[in-house]
Amino acid sequence: MATSVESNLETYTIKNGIKVIERFFVVPLDYSSPEGPQIQIFARHMIPTEKAKTPEDEAKLPFLVYLQGGPGFEIALQGNSGHAGEIHGKGYQTLWLDQRGTGLSSPVLPETLPADVKTDQQIAEYLSYFRADNIVRDCELIREQLLGHKEKPEDRKWTLMGQSFGGFCAITYLSFFSEGVQEVFLTGGLAPLVDDPDPVYKALVPRIIKRNDLYYRKYPRDVQRVREIMSYLQKNDVRLPNGGKLTPSRWQQLGIAFGGSGGIDGVHQLVLRASNDLQLFGKISYKTLQLVEGQQPFDGNPIYAILHEACYCQGRASNWSADRIVEDHFQFSWDKVQSADGNTPVYFTGEQIFSSMFDDYKYLTAWKGAAEILAKKTSWPPLYDLEQLSRNSVKVSAVSYFDDMYVDFNLSQDTASKINNTEQYITNQLGHDGLREDPKHVMQKLFHLSKREID
Template identity: 65%
Template sequence: MPGDLAGQETYFVKDGMKVIERFFVVPLNYAKPDEEKIRVFARHIIPKSKAKNAEDEKKLPFLVYLTGGPGFEVGLPTSAGYPGQIHDKGYQTLWIDQRGTGLSTSLSPDTLPPHVKTDEEIAEHLKHFRADNIVRDCEFIRKQLLGDREKSEDQKWTVLGQSFGGFCIVTYLSFHSEGLKEAFLTGGLAPLVDQPDIVYDALVQRVIKRNQVYYKKYPQDVQRVKQIVTFLEANEVVVPNNGHLTPHRFMQLGHDFGMSGGIDRVHQIVFRASSDLELFNKLSYKTLQTIQNSQPFDGNPLYAILHEPLYCQGQAAKWSAARVVEKHACFSWDKVKAQEESTPLYFTGEMIFPSMFDDYANLRPWKGAADILASDESWKPLYDKKQLEDNEVKVSTVTYLDDMYVDFGFAQQTANTIKNTEQYITNQLVHNGLGKDPADVMKTLFKLSEREFD
């Protein structure tokens, strides 16, 4: 089946970047390629400083960027930051909106196909949007763009994966390494597990440490958080899009603790909410809007519904994070409020809970499907350890010692499994280091790629 390359738009943006907007029609289910189709969008960028004409463009190697998630799209890259570092190195780039996101056939309760109606049908449809099919999409697109190149090596491309994008690359290396020339990962060494419980057992300890840092920096927030949660428990509070701001949802602001500046951003929300209660005995519209906008689940619902399944191979997640968090009294308001006044209530991290499908307005229609998926044991393999152990593709990765989202211990197990992997390990950056210090991260990755050793 040919990709739909009709209707491309080409334009130029500042600093000499040629942009080609590409759309590809791909199978929803690659096991049934002649049945239902979806669209995948990819933004193709060519640095004009590296290519003066069409012939030069054809000679530039490709680098494909896979973003974090699951369920997030890619914005228009600028000529600065890590896109600039990549283009300066002589690559043309492809920025893919992974299936179900952005300008691809986006997936949300309001955009489901008309024939997908029941909870069972929704759950079955959503199962096609994991990393395995994202990789198949990449291969489909690669063959469309590079398949006619004369040399087999020129038909391959380089990939860069941030966070979940790195997880996708580990899947890529497992099943379609023939399409890869080289792989770069940032905070993306996926745990090679079959079910997420042991992952959350490790990650919850990192979330606890980040809470300790938070309350040490802002000790006055111990009482502020309790004041706010007490108010939310006693009142029905609704955010602008009709979601419910419950105590549990408020404590999910800790999702931001793992990003640079996240602790300070959460403090500003707590500070403002506490001020509102003091002045108005309620939370202002602006505060509610800020909280709503800081939580991505309404706009990117795949992030919620497919987060735990990204760890599943032949086993069910069974609301893993919720079960793990229940083991720790520091996250339970019912237990903390009965303790001493100085006992803090801890924020949760990058974790998905059943209550979210009541509290977030745009997740409610998928509540039944979420329960079905949480009990599903039929998830297909995402990784092939034997293939990874025999890997011949050059893999260079930046790994963050204090990563709250990707446990360092599991990352080391994965790095030791994937043959031909070199790491740069740092405690000076956290999970969003690629965006925070792109010059250092990309320079280091390119240096690692040279494989020069003392």
């Protein structure tokens, strides 16, 4: 059972009447060896004081666990606005989890590895325990710790809300621990039920191409600007503030922003700035390099890079799927584009992890050997139980985005058809970050779906 580190509990109240309890739990690294190495899990427990005036009132509030997008990103302190405010307004107390390996949950960084984890093989083995299957095991043990003492079985359940990769985790939870779940809310989180990332990337590449075409139609002068920037980066050893390499491939990776609100405009601003630097100074300025580095947080959140492809793997290897899939589309290759017509645009890439990132990013280089081992790993355990999902009785309410550049719409619809008791609100008016951009509307749709009212 998860051990709560009660001595570390700290409680305070933030603006708009939200009581915060900082909770730490100790759980097994490997659940098949519960007496082996342990790691720490951190979660912020938040209680709307307007809904609970006394400890007795607090105990009666239903629990909702928020599962963050990623993989490999922590969750910041929430206030009582945005989607957090909508959730608290419905009378939930909430738990905002730093998933294992992120934030305050035994963060995975080169300098924080256990002393006995040294070789590439040992590092790869250690990192293999930081996928969704173990994230949900952590949640389940924490649920037993916080709610297991409740007298009524229904009071021992909690509701899950998953954004993006958090939705993947929620579906894994439904596959193996549905008895602990009251209800599920998903936003852009209907995970492709695949065994490796190849079908995911094959489906997403046309969406990435579409966003590139939209970008260049909106900013046609950027065709030449980007080509000039790429040529400069190829000919020069350009270093970012932390020492990482700004290569043509890394510049293309700025396209990951295309899937979010304002992403196309944001990339244009960086292109315009870099192009202006080259015209005025013959080099890219420190400030521009600082802005580029700020858009690429993978040095400090390495799990995203190391396990992104593995988060789709069940019994199969990823074999650097993104590297292989983009080879079929020449405009993602600067070497091919520069030898083509001078007006041919080079495409930015999307939410894809490339093997070259472990050469270009300063603090990913230490993980290169382990990443190569994990890319060849075939013994990944199951993430989903299709039979269990087909007979699922827990309400699943999902907001799905028709033009989602990160979670392919068609694959998400296939998933929805395989999870019993799933209802959706589908829109092309919001992107993958709709929960952040229009939280009131999105949460209202989810709560309406939850009612299961049929006219």
